Amino acid sequence: MRKRAEDVGRTRQRIIEAAVHLHGTAGPASTSIAAIAERAGVTRLTVYRHFPDEKALFEACSGHWLSRQQLPRPERWSAFESPLERLTAGLADLYRFYRAGEQMLTLVIRDQHAVPESVRDARAEMSRKYVEVLAGAWSEADAPLPRAVIGHAASFSTWRSLCREQGLTDDEAVEAMVTLVEAVDAKVGWPPPGSSGLGGSPRGRA
Secondary structure, eight states: OHHHHHHHHHHHHHHHHHHHHHHHHTOGGGOOHHHHHHHHTSOHHHHHHHOSSHHHHHHHHHHHHHHTSOOOOHHHHTTOOSHHHHHHHHHHHHHHHHHHTHHHHHHHHHTGGGSOHHHHHHHHHHHHHHHHHHHTTSTTTTSHHHHHHHHHHHSHHHHHIIIIISOOOHHHHHHHHHHHHHHHHHHHOOOOTTSSOOOSOGGGOO
């Protein structure tokens, strides 16, 4: 019984790894159950025996891929009370993650119509959390304009545009987005908690 359970576990893992590989090379929309079965060395029936529908398979694949990434750590960003220091640290962490997972993220976002709603919702919730933490150092963080600008800075598409299409390094992209936020702040004014405004030298604020 133990050997059988181990065999079942290994088969399940092969299926997951095959699906992750295909999602990260061809994209979810071009990944069929037949292709997953062929790469895993099993039949389509075996795939369905382990994963009764594509939602279950995709959720397992997503969890497996995420478990192999060094995920952003928003709880560490929260240690910075200075709005711009928090933004700088958070964007640097996000852009590092985007670069490491670029191929998979690009294909999953491109093929989001083929991604189960539960996985899309989980990704959207994660993105919302990132923006909430980054914007949380400003007392007016819930206002539409600051949240939109910070959300733009934190998005994968912004990183890809700046670093892949325009050729910036991650550090340069962070600097560009922090400068953008500063410029909007200078125009409309978003006071951090306990302050009447950011004021002073932007790099030296604490």
